[in-house]
Amino acid sequence: MRHRRVSVLICAAVSAVVMTACGSGGSGQSADGKTELTIATFNEFGYEELFKEYEAAHPDIKITQRKTGQGQPHHQNLFTKLGAGSGLADIEGVEEGYLSQVMAKSGQFNDLNEIGPKIEDGRWLDWKTQAITTKDGKLIGYGTDIGPLAMCYRKDLFEQAGLPSDPEGVKTLFATWDSYFAAGDQFIAKVPGVAWFDSAAQVYNAMHNQLETGYYDTSDKLVVDTNPDIKKNWDTVAAAVSKGQSARLVAFSPEWNTGFKLGKFATKTCPSWMLGVVESQAGAENAGKWAVTDAFPNGGGNWGGSYLTVPKQSKNAQKAAELAAWLTQPEQQIKAFKAKGTFPSQVKALDAPELLEQTNAYFGDVKAGELFATQAKKIKAAQYKGPADGQIQETVFSPALQSIEQGKNAEEAWTAAVDGAKKAAK
């Protein structure tokens, strides 16, 4: 008789293991009767101190942060759980690069105009809010930070090439893309072995995002092969590559880092957060060589920045929206800026003295805060992003541009890119 009992026990144990794997999350009420709000973020949002402040002001709220080190796994988790229908936090951070995919599933997020508190007009830069407003006018996220673009350049190499090198003087070189590439021709003729920019895709993406219409038109029709501006940008960048203006480095790869160390390129498209990247990659041995100026060809641009969204899965959507609205107030975002350097997207925060006084020692004590605030205000409108927009940029156009840098014919690469975009949009 004894052995039978044991086997039953084993079975029970096994089924217990299997069952717990299917257990679901909590109800949003913690044991002490407080409302528990979860917020999922990635990298550094700089909100840790703010949570304590909010909990102190709202004794009935308990905030739990789920922090992911990197953006990629965070968003993978977001999309998987949107698909599964449960498991998301009450507030989910969304990065600008994944925005098109989120907008394609906007039905699964709450309209914050509807459930959120009343928010004063003009809290955010127009283009920031525009990008997360659906076609039928729903606002599915509150803006947190942005990444306004400026131009970083190597002062010493500019001098070597006989180009102006002071922040005011270089502005004429960076006035338009034509003047930018023309200066590139001049530069590579004078300084052998050094390229004008790091990577074709890095330049192309900035050019592309300035277009009025991108890969999609507003009716979600793919216009890659019918929008003449896209081909024009492509040809311009391809021509620059063929002349040797590109250092042919893949951004964020180990070789790209080496390129910074060895000073293999003279300019870099620079969102606000890139200054830290340049400093850590170029290192102390290149101190005093890099500079940044408040000019960017054809105006301005943005790369990066995030939003806070409230998925419909949330059981405390209204309270979550209140918290998100509070976190994205200019006063709060300035505190996050001071904590972790996230550049605020709120109009009032851009004029805050804390921001305007910020300087960057590596870039010759430049007033970085003021400089990027100026750049942020130059951005006119957000380009409409279709459902597969991010995917087309990351997995189709960027690799296709790299293939030109690897020696592929520009026309063939274009055909491959168009086909790839159609496949991605399918």
Added chain:
Amino acid sequence: MTATLPEVEDRGRANTARPRPPRRHRLSNLDAKVSPYLFVAPFFVLFGAIGLFPLLYTAYVSLFDWEVGDDEPAFIGLENFRTLVADDQFWNALFNTFSIFLLSSAPQVVVAVVIAALLNANLRARTGWRMGVLLPYVASLVALTIIFGNLFGPQYGLVNDVLGLVGIEPIDWQASTFGSHVAIASMVNWRWTGYNALIILAAMQAIPRDVYEAAVVDGASALRQFFSITLPMLKPTLIFVIVTSTIGGLQIFTEPKLFEPAGGSGGGTEHQYQTVVLYLYQSAFQGLDLGYASAIAWVLFLIVIAVAGLNFLITRRAVR
């Protein structure tokens, strides 16, 4: 024919009505019949939950146009498989997979046998050497791949520097199809050769000494002994090594994934080194097309079974 079977063979069970056994007997009968199943149940329950179910569910998903987040995926029958057959990128991925597999597994098994033969000889500090060949296997795969990715860097990589010293033009390990396959295969070989060598070594040591002694008496050279005794007697182990490296080789993922400098899943700018599993990953987690990814998974599953079976037959025939 069965109808004419003699009555005796029935051992009298069919016709005589049996009296109901008492309750205690019935319980012990039940015990004898059911308990064995309960004993083996844990394995089957676990296998069913995490082995068989995902396998079958993947087949089910592959019949749908199933995007992550779809509430009601549309049933499309075998459409995913039809698309797959016409998909150039899939055939390219299959070619890459086989190319990398051949470049890694084939030299690997040969070198592993040679290393095993060397380790089997009378060496000083034998255990040290044997542990030494296993070291690459102990190292973290991810760390290894990142280091190899640096070594094979197209512009500032060490391999190209060394090639430059002997007057060979630098190779763009990222752009060239063959170059990238060689780079990835070298990672696989670095990691697995020593491991396979140790398995083969163990088998070598199991070969009875007296067979060799008889061969020596008959005047067989060391080489002759190796080909006529060692290799044939290694057959079962070689089959195991070849089948497992086939399965592993055709599912190669981490190496090509991390070889991509910016961390994408395209396997190179023009998919020069995108393998089938990498394409599966890209379809599922970048394209978010679960139905299509499931179709790829099933086709790969069948290919792996077919190739492993083929290798099994070839090895069994070749090494007699």
